[in-house]
Amino acid sequence: MKGSLVPTLETTLTDLQTLAGTTFSIEELERRLDWVKGELKSSDPKTGNLKIELNDTNRPDLWCVEGIARQLRGGKSPSDRSWDRMIDQTDDPTLEIRVDPSVLSVRPIIGGFVARGPGLGSQGLTQLIQTQERLSELYGRKRSDVAVGVYPLRAISFPLHYEAVPPGSLSFVPLGLTERLDLRGVLEHHPKGKTYGALLSGKSRYPVLRDTSGAVLSFPPITNARETGEVTESDGDLFIEATGFDRERIRLVLNILAANLFDRGYRITALSVSEDGRSTRFPDTKSHTLVVPNDLPGRVAGEPVGKEAFRDMLLNYGYDRVEIGKDGYRVAVPFYRDDILHPVDCVEDFLIARGYDSFSPTLPSLFTAGREARFRPVEDKIRELMIGLGFQELLSNILTSLERESSDLGRDSSRTVEIDNPVSRQYGAVRSTLISFLLHSEAQSSRFPYPHRLFEIGEALEKRPAGPDMPPTLREKRLFSGLIAHPSAAVSEMAGYLLETLRYLGSEPRLESADLSPYISGRSGFLRLTHQSGPIGEIGEVHPEYLERWGIRMPTVLFEIDLGLLFPSYGPSAPQ
Amino acid sequence: MTWNFHPLEIALLKLLLEKSGGVSVEALPVLSGLDTSQVQMAIGWLKAKGLIEETLEEVQTEVSVTETGKLAVEQGFPEEWILEKVRKNPALTLDALRKTVEDPAQISKAIGELKEAGVLELQAGGTIRIGKSLPDSLLRTFALIREIGNSPPVILETLSVEDRELVTALQRKRGKGKGILRFDVREKRRIVLKDGLISPGDLDAQEDLMGPVTPEMIQNRTFRDRSFRPYSLDTPPPRPSIGLIHPYREYLNQVRKQLVRLGFEEMSGPIVETEFWNMDALFIPQTHPARDIHDIYFIREPREARAIDPEVARKVRAVHSGSGETFGSRGWRQPYNENQAKRLLLRSQGTALSARTMALAPKVPGKYFALARCFRYEQVDQTHAVDFYQAEGIVLEEDASFRTLLGLLTLFAQEVAGAKEIHFKPAYFPFTEPSVEVHVRHPVLGWMELGGAGLFRPEVLKPLGVEVPVIAWGLGIDRMAMMRLGLSDIRDLFSGSLNTLYDMTLSRARTRRESGETL
Incomplete structure (x- = not known):
């Protein structure tokens, strides 16, 4: 089973212990992290810096030091206050975001709240920024679903307006720059604009959040304004907003941020979002x-x-x-x-x-009969025969490069399946044959004593190109291939091995001369079960031109058999 | 002292007795009429007897450019085009720069070095500025490589001292693997007979003795009244070539047999999967980060499977969207895209096979397993392979529970990993609840993760028509294999080098003997 992309948190032992309200050793911490599905990746005894990996990708509330401390305290707030005191009961009717209908087709949902407190200090600020980033990047899928903005409250005058405007109609100084840019300019020149600009592609209007004086607070989901959007350690009062497409997600992100700030001694004031006469309040702590x-x-x-x-x-x-x-x-x-x-x-x-560990393990009690997959006995038999003939088995990666599969063998690439989004060209294609790896292995092993006799059995993929009314299809094959290389290696020796092996598999195919690449003309051919039937495999002496290309300095002979064609009821098929 | 010589040794000794100044090894086959391998054997034996001395006359190192090098000569060196890109686009950020190439690993090293050398400077806002110009030594290195690339192989020893240093430094820095230059060392050796140890007479006496037993000798009884030349049994015999099962395959077979013995039936299925079976059926939300194009290999053509069984698809859709028949779940409450479900990809987890098996009316009670090749979207390095084997399986039983899950994992830890100490850690997988990771204590390496497991969520089971609880488990088989085979680099599991392969096999043989295993 595969672990998903996991958030990693950096904090200090002191901060975690202060929030958790208790001290513990590193060993103890490792054990306690089980409670939050966390794993201590590293700890520096000098600085007290910790790196914690959080494995529950479905619990963003645990992706921050406040959330971990809270869970370790059994859900109680590290501020030692009861949760029902989190939201100030005194309502402030001016705290409002007014949503203009223009934004509905661009990035429709916004929510926010105000937090008042003593200032975050350097640890608190670092954590808030980290949490904001993590929620936007991972939970918000690189800001496409959710983007969070944090502002010092001092320069903001409520109510705020959330609307969508034409890209050239408004300009402001974005965070990190000194000059005014219009919205299009921000996408073109601001680093965040370049990273996240694609989220707005195809839109004729871009979202902006402005305060009552008309000043731009932010251009979600890209960046805040420099004037109002830079939080420092000493900032006591904060305004936090989140934008996106799904009200539930916005609600969760704001609830988590509110809880974190409450944990650090803040008081939260709710804020209402009004749209078309309806009004929603955030944070929404109804369970x-x-x-x-x-x-x-x-x-x-x-x-x-x-x-x-x-x-x-x-x-x-x-x-x-x-x-x-x-x-x-x-x-x-x-x-x-x-x-x-x-x-x-x-x-x-x-x-x-x-x-x-408090549950005692017990074994499944019912009898079941074990069994290997249908094709195992055949493959085991082939291995036994090949080893009897002195062949060494190889195992190779299934991903390979298109060149190795095609031009390096003098074959066209129409039957090779390519990866749409490869990590690198070296692994950009799925193998359609095992002989490339056999040749690669031979090229790598010139210093190993000769003779070399190698074979491999494994899966490969073949694309059947599109016909006039037919889309291309895939066929998964199980191939059996071999190589010999030594000073006097010749096709007759290899044909002897191959036919002998097949004889003991109950099959006596015939060899039929055919010109195939990368082999010497007149020294290669197909194997067929009968005159009429299609080829089930190939054999041939590799042309020195190709040996040179692969860096091989020894006569080399190859064969390849499609086991699915030799044993018709064999192996898995591609998805329908 | 009486010597006992093989005819090959005699042939060589005769030559050496004539030529007091010794003979170059290269010339020996011509002078002696023996072939190269015979000459090598005889030299080996004579050296072992302490009769000859072999000296290195000269080393010549042929330097040529590799495929990677050719590419660099044609298209420019990473350092050069990084600078060009930065020059052309002053607003370029590091991230954006990395994205301009297909393989970011290829340039990240160059970026790092340029930063260190002060050529690239990072600015606030993430953009890059050019500081100093490229160091002279680097420019000369590039010029040298271009020279070498445009000519027949250059002999290292004929280069100037400065150039030689640059070229060898380059080899050291870039390592052997993806080097730009290829070094072929050719050694010229010479053998000389040590003084006063043997005389021509020592050889004559030897020639009367009989060599190998031949059929003619037996038939004609020519062996009567004659002596055989004694053979020196302490000379190491030539090593025969041997055919062996791949050591990783051997390990996989062993695991397979163990699982079959424990009552598991083997599943098999396609390496190309649909998003549906790889993820939707496993209740992984369609917006999950692990489904991003940076985490799964998608097939370029054909892009989609023709169809997904509409009945199963309808049920899976309901639990994802949270509307319709959801079996008590709130679902993900997100739109479900049917075209995305059909998208073809390379299987990322063996659990896809378990999902397919569960949809095909599996036996109850039933146990299934697969050793499935899976694909991981990661830069390949010594701990990450591009594709690898995963051991994966399910147990269907009316009374399967968290405790039976722990029991099964304990059994695996003991039977498959040979572990005595086990720890269960809470874990998260989208398709199981509860989920657990099993950690075992390795005698040398300490605690390590053996695998993950859990009880399938109702959102997985019910749409596939399974009414009993199902345990799902997966074991990190590649890591266990690496320990057994004495590997520190996961890429060696699929290495093409016969030397690596035989080292692995012999290392396995040693650990087997030392640990007292009988297999």
């Missing part, structure tokens, strides 16, 4: 509730689970409320989490809270 069926925890765990034990473990893990009811547990999920999709997710939290 999502669901019912976990009574029998589910026991069924998943594999042992009886007491009702109180289940409830208490979830409460210890940070759930707002767990009520034991007739048909199940009524569970309220913390407002900064959106990963509970199904009751089974609550059960996992119960298992983690109790500790995985």
